[in-house]
Amino acid sequence: MSKEATEFLPFRGIRVLDLSQGLAGPYATQMLAMMGATVLKVEPPQGDWGRLMGLRREGHSTLSVSANWNKRAICIDARTEGGASVLKRLASQSDMVMESFRPGVIDKIGLGYDVLNELRPGIIMGSISGFGQTGPYAERPGSDSILQAISGMSVMNADAQGNPKRVGMLAVDMITGLYAGFALASALYQQKLTGEGGHIDLSLLAGASAFQAMPMMESFLQGGQRSAHVTVPSGTFEASDGPISVVCLRNEMFYGLARVLGHPEWQQDPRFSDNESRQRHATEIHQLIGQVFATRPRAHWIDRLNEVGVLCGPLNDYTDLLRDPQVQSLNLMPEVSHQAFGKIPFPKFPGVGPSVENLRPAPGLGEHTCEVLREAGYDEERISSLVSTKACFQALTKTDN
CATH class of the missing domain: 3.30.1540.10 (formyl-coa transferase, domain 3)
Incomplete structure (x- = not known):
C-alpha cells in the first residue's frame, strides 16, 4: 500500500465524545481516532477503571494505554451541576457519543439518546454493556472472564482433557470493540448520506456469540459434541x-x-x-x-x-514476534513513546490510519481539560470556576506551578 493510502483519514472532522471505560468502548473509539476522528475521552474524578487494569505506572496502565491513543482527555464530575452542563455542551458539539454504563445510567446523568438527539439532531449514540439493554441479565455487571464462561468460549477452548480454559487475554472485550468500531463507522456513513443518526446498541454477550459462529454451528449439528479437529493433520x-x-x-x-x-x-x-x-x-x-x-x-x-x-x-512468544523477519519487514510493531512507559512496541492499526510519528499518546487523567473547555466556548473565568468548584479537573503537568 502506498504512503498516501496509509495516511488516508476518512473521519477527519468527526467529533466523538467518549464516555466509555475499560477496553471494548475505548478500543472502538480509538479505531475512529486512528482514522482521523477527534475523540474526547471523558473520565470521572476517579478515572476510567481501565487505568487500574494490567501493569500500572504514573496513572496509566497497559490496558488504558492500549486503547486510548490519538485522544484528548477531560475530567468531569457529572454529579455536579457544572459538570453536567459541560457534558451537555460537549455532547451538543459532537457527531457521536459513546458510553459503556449499565443500562439506565446514561439516562440518569441526562444524556440518553432522546436528549442527545434534541441537543444535536442526527447524532449517533453507541452503547456497550455486558448483556444488553433489556432481558433478565440486563442489570448484571459483565466482565471478559464471565462472558467467556457464559458464551461457551471457555468450553470451546478446552484443553486436551476437556477442561474449560479462559482465553488468556481480554478477547471478548477486544472482539466487541472491533464489532462496535465497524458498527459506528457504518452509522457515520449513514449519517453522512442521510443526516440521520441512531442508537447503536452492542453487548459483550452478542460480541462473544457472533465471534463463535463456526464452532457454535458445529456443536449444534453434532448434538453438542466438540469437534476434535476441523482438518487432520x-x-x-x-x-x-x-x-x-x-x-x-x-x-x-x-x-x-x-x-x-x-x-x-x-x-x-x-x-x-x-x-x-x-x-x-x-x-x-x-x-x-x-x-x-x-x-x-x-x-x-x-x-x-x-x-x-x-x-x-x-x-512464537511476543519477543519472538517482534524479532520475526516478516513483522520487521512490514514494520508491524513500530516503537512509540509514552510519557509513563517510555519506548514501547505498538501494533500498527491495520488499513488506514496515521503514521506512528503522528500518533498522540494515550492521555493522562484530565490532561487536556482546560484546552477542551476553551475550545467548547468557555472563557477563562468560567473555566477557573469549573475547576475551583471541582466540576472539572485539570491534571498538573511538569510545567505547572
Whole structure:
C-alpha cells in the first residue's frame, strides 16, 4: 500500500465524545481516532477503571494505554451541576457519543439518546454493556472472564482433557470493540448520506456469540459434541528444538507433508486417503507425525514444508514476534513513546490510519481539560470556576506551578 493510502483519514472532522471505560468502548473509539476522528475521552474524578487494569505506572496502565491513543482527555464530575452542563455542551458539539454504563445510567446523568438527539439532531449514540439493554441479565455487571464462561468460549477452548480454559487475554472485550468500531463507522456513513443518526446498541454477550459462529454451528449439528479437529493433520508438534504448528487443509498438503517427512507411502494408506478418514485416525496419524518432527529442528521443517505449500510456523512468544523477519519487514510493531512507559512496541492499526510519528499518546487523567473547555466556548473565568468548584479537573503537568 502506498504512503498516501496509509495516511488516508476518512473521519477527519468527526467529533466523538467518549464516555466509555475499560477496553471494548475505548478500543472502538480509538479505531475512529486512528482514522482521523477527534475523540474526547471523558473520565470521572476517579478515572476510567481501565487505568487500574494490567501493569500500572504514573496513572496509566497497559490496558488504558492500549486503547486510548490519538485522544484528548477531560475530567468531569457529572454529579455536579457544572459538570453536567459541560457534558451537555460537549455532547451538543459532537457527531457521536459513546458510553459503556449499565443500562439506565446514561439516562440518569441526562444524556440518553432522546436528549442527545434534541441537543444535536442526527447524532449517533453507541452503547456497550455486558448483556444488553433489556432481558433478565440486563442489570448484571459483565466482565471478559464471565462472558467467556457464559458464551461457551471457555468450553470451546478446552484443553486436551476437556477442561474449560479462559482465553488468556481480554478477547471478548477486544472482539466487541472491533464489532462496535465497524458498527459506528457504518452509522457515520449513514449519517453522512442521510443526516440521520441512531442508537447503536452492542453487548459483550452478542460480541462473544457472533465471534463463535463456526464452532457454535458445529456443536449444534453434532448434538453438542466438540469437534476434535476441523482438518487432520492439524496441531502443534515438538521439533528437536521447540514446537511447530502444522495444518493440512487439503489432500495435496497432506501428500506434501508425507513426502517431506519421508513417508510417501502414506498417500496410498486407506486410513489417510481423505480428511474424513484422517479424522477417524487423528490420534494415530498425529503420533506418527510427531515422531518424525522430533528428529530435526523446526527451522528445517519450516523451510521444507514451505517448499511444498504446507501451512506451518513456529510458536512464537511476543519477543519472538517482534524479532520475526516478516513483522520487521512490514514494520508491524513500530516503537512509540509514552510519557509513563517510555519506548514501547505498538501494533500498527491495520488499513488506514496515521503514521506512528503522528500518533498522540494515550492521555493522562484530565490532561487536556482546560484546552477542551476553551475550545467548547468557555472563557477563562468560567473555566477557573469549573475547576475551583471541582466540576472539572485539570491534571498538573511538569510545567505547572
